[in-house]
Amino acid sequence: MSLGFEVDFLAVIGLVNQVRKSFAGAPEQFKAISDDVRGFSIVLQDIEASCTELGPEQAQEYQSVLTSCKDLLEQLKKTLENYACVAEAGKTGKRAAIKRVWKRLKWEPDDIRDIRSQISFKIATLKSLNDRVTSHSIAKLIRHQEDTEREATLKWISDINYVAQQNDIFLRCQIGSRRWLFESEIYLEWCKRKGSLLFCPGNAGTGKTFTTAMVVESLRLANDAETLTTYMYCTYQNHTQTIEKLLCSLLRIALEEADHEADETISTCKQLRSSNKNISRQYCLTLLQDLFSRFTRVNLIVDALDELTNEVRRPLIYDLLKLHEHSSVSLFVTSRGIPEIQHLFKGCEMYASLEVRSSDEDIRNFLRDNIFQLPNFVARSRKLQDEVIESVTNASAGMYVLGLIKWTLVGSALLTHSFFRFLLAELYLKSLTNMISVGSLRTRLSNLTTGSNAYDALYEDSMLRIGFQGPELEHIAVQMLLVLTCARRPLSPQELSHALSIDETSDAFDEDMIPDMDDLVAACTGLAVLDDTSNVVHLVHKSAAEYFERTSSRWFPRANEKMAFICLRYLQIAEVKPEETIGEQAPFFRYAKANWCYHSTESEKEAANDTAMGDASRTNSAAESGTSPNKIAITQLAIQQMMKEVVDVDSSIVEACHAGHHAWVEQLLVVRNYDMNIHGISQKTFISEDGSLIDSAIPTKRLRDNVLLTIAAARGDHSMALLLLERGADPNIFNAQGQTPLLIAAGNGFDNLT
Structure with missing residues (x-):
């Protein structure tokens, strides 16, 4: 040696x-x-x-x-x-x-x-x-x-890894593009002025996320020891996202970017972790403000704010403005031009707005880098490549001109439509991948759709191309799109492929029946994407999700009924596996267990809507033509599953409320007719006749809360609180600590609940 x-x-x-x-x-x-x-x-x-x-x-x-x-x-x-x-x-x-x-x-x-x-x-x-x-x-x-230990603490704070996401997106950016932004006086002024706010509206497909990645990278390279650049990418894909989770994800990336300046904050989080305490919304804001105070300048970049639900987006904007005001944070925000969002930011000092757009040069560079996707006869001909690049660029530019005309007619920057150029260019390019001759290629190029319905037309075309692949591929592709549209959170490739291996005849797992994910993505003709960085499969864009939501009764009739059946049948098969290895042997198990109840409830709503609307709007689809699960079978499976899971209804619903499992709480309320106010304490116990507080009635030892509405208030869970109130929860109820929901919400700074 x-x-x-x-x-x-x-x-x-x-x-x-x-x-x-x-x-x-x-x-x-x-x-x-x-x-x-x-x-x-x-x-x-x-x-x-x-x-x-x-x-x-x-x-x-x-x-x-x-x-x-x-x-x-x-x-x-x-x-x-x-x-x-x-x-x-x-x-x-x-x-x-x-x-x-x-x-x-x-x-x-x-x-x-x-x-x-x-x-x-x-x-x-x-x-x-x-x-x-x-x-x-x-x-x-x-x-x-x-x-x-540091890495474990960061993962405990949030499991969202924005660093990997940023690196992945930036690697796909077109080098030298976005000069309209980086050379603009508005952006350069934002860079100079500490505590300024730059709002960048842009419609779907204009490249907001790529723009964000390039801004983040540019600012990180320019950072000095006194400057912190932190960022977050919002996404429509996670339906269980909460304001607490989003703020914690922002805290994690801020701590990662701050390096050693974050040591004290990380030490505080370690103590919280060891004591098994969660980070509340208010405390997370406090930690962020304390961390930001250690830097001369803080740049906070937020992408695609519009992709969040109203219940999450509004409190997030409120908290971002708090950070902007109290910590002099320089905010850079992208979003679709939604008036409500822009109105909330417009009242801030040092506000500026710059629309996200894509130039012809940007589109051409994108097409040149991706022209390899087209058939070999295109790869061999520079002339054909130039024809494709110019035709696709002009078609997407037609959308932009239309947007400008609409903007001129309306006369408001809030309604501007620099439509979809990057996404359209990508979809146009994918629509050419199956061409087999020069003639068919040129015919397709001459018929590229422009106008306000271009997106829908492209998605329609993609669905038609799925049908041309044959019945078996069509069925599995539509089933995959159904699952992606209905799933309440992003699914990993393993989860999705296992879910798609289950049908009405399945009574055991068969490895030979699990489809290959690359083949599944290919079968979806560009509508689904496998993200290697985050290890999830999702629809190509939010606009695709919105399209399928509008047309779900057409393409995916009784979608939640099918999802409920997949979940319930999967649970029935998976529960024979050893508990310690069930996550490996049955990847879809955890999703199915957490969400079968939600899909079952939603399927009832779908049935009611179908009865009210009739079947006139339906067309035959692969999802419709396939064998449909029997409603009675689903009901029987649901009852069997509930009997397995719910031995003690009272403790189950309390634990579900503490964990924020909305669908589980709702199902127990409906099926078991649970009294939400059963653990409430009378006001007379804590308040005397003269209106004074009876101190002796307040327990000296902290008790675990078992009143559903006060639990929801303590978590800042707005949607859970609304659900309970709609089901008859008493808003003035007292818990064993002598607290009311209003008192708890106000004490924790949950203004959206008060």
Whole structure:
């Protein structure tokens, strides 16, 4: 073993051992040297054990010292060998020869001291170097442990990884694009003015997210020690998102970007984690404000604010404005041009607005980088490539001109329509991938749809192309789009493929029936995307989700009924698996268990709507033509599942409320006719007749809350509170601590509940 040294480490140890053996039978005055050499051997063995990973500088230091050690040992060995050779030339026995060696070896006391001094110096040098390397290794181990704890704390704060998302999006950006932004006076002024707000509206497909990624990267590169740039990407894909989760995701990325300035805040979060306490909305804001106060300037970039639901978006905007006002945060926000959103920001000081748009140059660069997707006959012809690029660019530009006309007629920047250019260009390009001749390609290019219905027309075309693939591929593709449209949160590839392996005849898992995810995505003709960074599958864009929501009764009739059946049948099959391995062997299990009740409830609403509207609006689809699950079978499966899961209704509904499981709470309220006010305490218990508080009635020990409405108020769970109030919860109810929902909400700063 050389440990990366030019001088073989083991060879030096072997040389030490040879020299030690040469001192066998030495007179007393030479044994001191032998002992020193033995000490040499011990130090070298210690180094061999501890120095498994060395940096270049450390390896160089060892190399230098070992080389000098080797030279000294070889000199000592050579001296001993010279006298040994003289002795071996004689004819006497071995014992006499050894004696003659030591008699002939004349070392003066000063020479011995010099040899010993050199050996001692080498040993001391090696020990010092080894101590430094060992302490460095210990420090490295400590840092590794601290980094591991830090990473665990960050994941506890939020499981959303914006850093990976940012890196992935930026890698797909067109280098040199967005000059209309980076060279604009409005953006340059925003960069100069601390605490300013730049709102950038833009409709779907104009490249808002790519614009955001380029702004984030530009600001991060320009950061100094006094500047913090943090960011968040909003998404329509997670239907269970809450304001608390979003703020915690912002806290996590701020802590990651702040590096060592965040140590104190991370330490606070570690204590919360160890004490099993959650970070409330108000406390999260406090932590963010404290962290931001340590920097001279803070840039906060928020993308696609419009993709959040109103229940989440409004309190988030309120909190962003708090940070903007109290911490002088410079805000950069992208969103579709929704009047309500723009109105909330417009009242701020130092407000400016700049519309997100895409230039012809941006579109051409995008098409050039993706033209490889087209058939080989296009790849071989530069002329055809230029035709495709110009036709697609002009078609998407037609949408932009139409948007400008609408803007001119309306006369309001709030209603501007610089429509969809990047997304349209991508969809147009995908619609050309199946062309088989130059003629069919040019016909398709001449018929590219423009106008306000271009999106819907492209999605219609994609669905028609799915149908041309044959009945089996059509069925599985439509089923996949159904699941993606109905799912309450993003699904991983493993979850989705397992869900699609279940049908009415399934009574056990069959690995051979689980479809390949790449094949599934391909079958969806560009409507579904596999995101490797976040390991989720989702629809290509929010506009696609909105399209399928508008047309769900056409493409996915009784969608939630089918989802409920998939979940319930999956649970029935999966529950035979060992509990400790169920997550690996049955990836869809956790989603199915958490959401079967929701889909079952939604299917009842769908049935009611179908009865009211009739079947006139339906057309035959792959989802309709396939075998439909029997409603009675779903009901039976639902009852069986509920009987398994709910032994104690009271504790189950209280725990579900604490965990924020809305659908589970709603189903228990309906099916079991649960009295929400059963644990409420009378007002007379805490308030005397003269209106004063009865202190003795307040328990000294903190009790776990079991009143549903006060639980929802403590969590700041607006939608849960609305659900309970609609079902008859008493808004003036007291819990065992003598608190009312209003008192709890006001105390925690949950203004949206008060």
